[in-house]
Amino acid sequence: MTYTLAIIPCTGVKDPYMEEGPAQEIWVGAHFQYTLIYVETFFDKVLVMSYKYGLISPTDTIQSYDIDMRVAKPREHIRWWYLLKAQIDKLADEDPPALVGLFTGNFERDRVVREFVKHGVDQLIVPWEGKGIGLRQQAVFDAEPPFDPEKVKRGEYKVELNPTGSATANRYLPPPTKIEEPIEWE
Amino acid sequence: MAEIFRTGYVGGAVPEAIDWMVEQSEGAKTICVPFAGIGRSIVAMARPDTTIESFDTQHYTKCIFEGVFRAKEAETNVDGIHYRKGWAFENRPYKNLDDRCAGFMDWVAQEGTLYDKACLGSAITRSTLMARMMHWKSNVEQFYNRFQKQFEYNKDWLNQPGKFVHHEDNFFNWSVATDLITETGVGFSYDFIEIDPPKVVNYSDTYSLRFEGFNQILTQGVAAKLPKWNRRNAMGYMRKALETPAPKVVFMYVSGVFPPYEDVKKMLATTGTIEEEREFFHQGRTDYGLVIAR
Numbered sequence: 001m002t003y004t005l006a007i008i009p010c011t012g013v014k015d016p017y018m019e020e021g022p023a024q025e026i027w028v029g030a031h032f033q034y035t036l037i038y039v040e041t042f043f044d045k046v047l048v049m050s051y052k053y054g055l056i057s058p059t060d061t062i063q064s065y066d067i068d069m070r071v072a073k074p075r076e077h078i079r080w081w082y083l084l085k086a087q088i089d090k091l092a093d094e095d096p097p098a099l100v101g102l103f104t105g106n107f108e109r110d111r112v113v114r115e116f117v118k119h120g121v122d123q124l125i126v127p128w129e130g131k132g133i134g135l136r137q138q139a140v141f142d143a144e145p146p147f148d149p150e151k152v153k154r155g156e157y158k159v160e161l162n163p164t165g166s167a168t169a170n171r172y173l174p175p176p177t178k179i180e181e182p183i184e185w186e
Numbered sequence: 187m188a189e190i191f192r193t194g195y196v197g198g199a200v201p202e203a204i205d206w207m208v209e210q211s212e213g214a215k216t217i218c219v220p221f222a223g224i225g226r227s228i229v230a231m232a233r234p235d236t237t238i239e240s241f242d243t244q245h246y247t248k249c250i251f252e253g254v255f256r257a258k259e260a261e262t263n264v265d266g267i268h269y270r271k272g273w274a275f276e277n278r279p280y281k282n283l284d285d286r287c288a289g290f291m292d293w294v295a296q297e298g299t300l301y302d303k304a305c306l307g308s309a310i311t312r313s314t315l316m317a318r319m320m321h322w323k324s325n326v327e328q329f330y331n332r333f334q335k336q337f338e339y340n341k342d343w344l345n346q347p348g349k350f351v352h353h354e355d356n357f358f359n360w361s362v363a364t365d366l367i368t369e370t371g372v373g374f375s376y377d378f379i380e381i382d383p384p385k386v387v388n389y390s391d392t393y394s395l396r397f398e399g400f401n402q403i404l405t406q407g408v409a410a411k412l413p414k415w416n417r418r419n420a421m422g423y424m425r426k427a428l429e430t431p432a433p434k435v436v437f438m439y440v441s442g443v444f445p446p447y448e449d450v451k452k453m454l455a456t457t458g459t460i461e462e463e464r465e466f467f468h469q470g471r472t473d474y475g476l477v478i479a480r
Contacts, residue, residue, distance in 0.1 A: 174284060174287075174324050177325040179267075179326065183286060184269065185269050
């Protein structure tokens with residue numbers, strides 16, 4: 001576990017003149033483009049979550065497509081999820097990263113987190129959660145580091161699943177206190 | 187438009203509705219408010235020559251009246267974050283409520299003044315998710331910060347004009363013909379009554395549903411259970427409240443609750459003449475105000 005991995009979303013905005021080519025050339029949406037260059041700066045490895053191919057490298061050759069899994073038939077949705085699940089399991093078992101940065105949206109994010117944790121990759125961050133487009137762009141232009149490498153070494157980005165085996169409920173937990181002194185009951 | 191008293195409750199009030207109510211109460215010297223809530227309308231109606239008698243089962247209302255509206259200055263015992271194991275610590279009335287926040291609220295509920303508790307109530311409400319009093323969303327620093335903010339805000343509402351007679355009790359426990367007269371010395375009939383009853387949202391009113399734990403925190407578990415309004419008894423309770431003697435009544439209601447507004451309006455028409463009906467639109471709901479002459 002020596003490297004950091006970013007998983008970023010693909011985009012519906014594709015180059016209308018390219019039928020086939022490197023994924024990063026076909027996907028021309030601004031959000032994808034600036035997210036890609038941002039994570040390439042801070043993470044060792046980048047994978048893109050595609051609704052057709054699952055997890056692929058931005059340099060992989062793909063064919064242009066028009067699929068949105070959020071509105072797909074349940075059968076297609078599950079088929080896609082099995083593909084993604086198998087890829088995550090293989091990655092986590094054979095070449096586990098020290099930290100995973102998820103830049104994808106809410107769609108199936110909890111399942112992705114759970115799958116990584118179940119396979120021993122328990123340091124995950126969601127740097128853009130709660131940030132609108134403006135704040136994301138600000139983070140990109142300011143080259144704001146999404147994580148602290150020292151904290152990764154110390155295992156401080158560890159995610160724990162709740163008793164039901166889900167990561168969902170943590171979203172509504174109160175932020176941890178910064179008071180370090182133990183509670184003195186009076 | 188006059189500034190209205192706020193404590194962070196969900197829904198809030200339409201400032202125009204408060205202004206309208208104040209207009210209606212002009213000239214009244216003795217006013218009765220059977221369901222005081224946070225006293226928002228009462229403080230708006232208060233003038234140097236008014237005596238306002240109010241009732242509410244919530245201890246929080248008493249804290250606001252005695253600790254803020256009637257107080258000359260802000261009295262406090264809170265000098266920082268202290269912790270004590272009390273009712274909130276033992277019972278955790280909100281999901282995800284941590285030890286520190288529970289400990290702080292128990293300490294203030296036990297050691298704080300009424301002014302402190304008035305600030306605590308607001309800080310508790312604002313520290314829950316969407317102020318719905320179900321999920322706790324704050325750490326102790328945020329919670330204490332809200333307490334301090336309300337502490338400063340409440341200072342603007344100290345020492346209100348007129349006389350306030352507030353009862354921490356169920357209005358229906360009082361015999362109108364005897365007790366009220368003894369307490370206020372104002373005679374058999376009030377000049378004006380403002381009725382803003384609890385609203386039955388689904389099968390129960392939101393007050394008895396969500397405010398039970400809140401009330402128990404502030405009283406550290408000694409408060410009696412809040413009376414429950416439901417679809418079956420709500421109309422009867424409203425009719426009973428309308429028996430209070432006064433020549434003029436302002437009745438506040440809202441859309442989308444039980445019983446429906448149309449039914450309540452029909453019932454009101456049997457108790458007097460509806461002289462005015464107003465609608466106030468607010469965040470997808472309609473607030474209704476009716477003036478009944480008797």
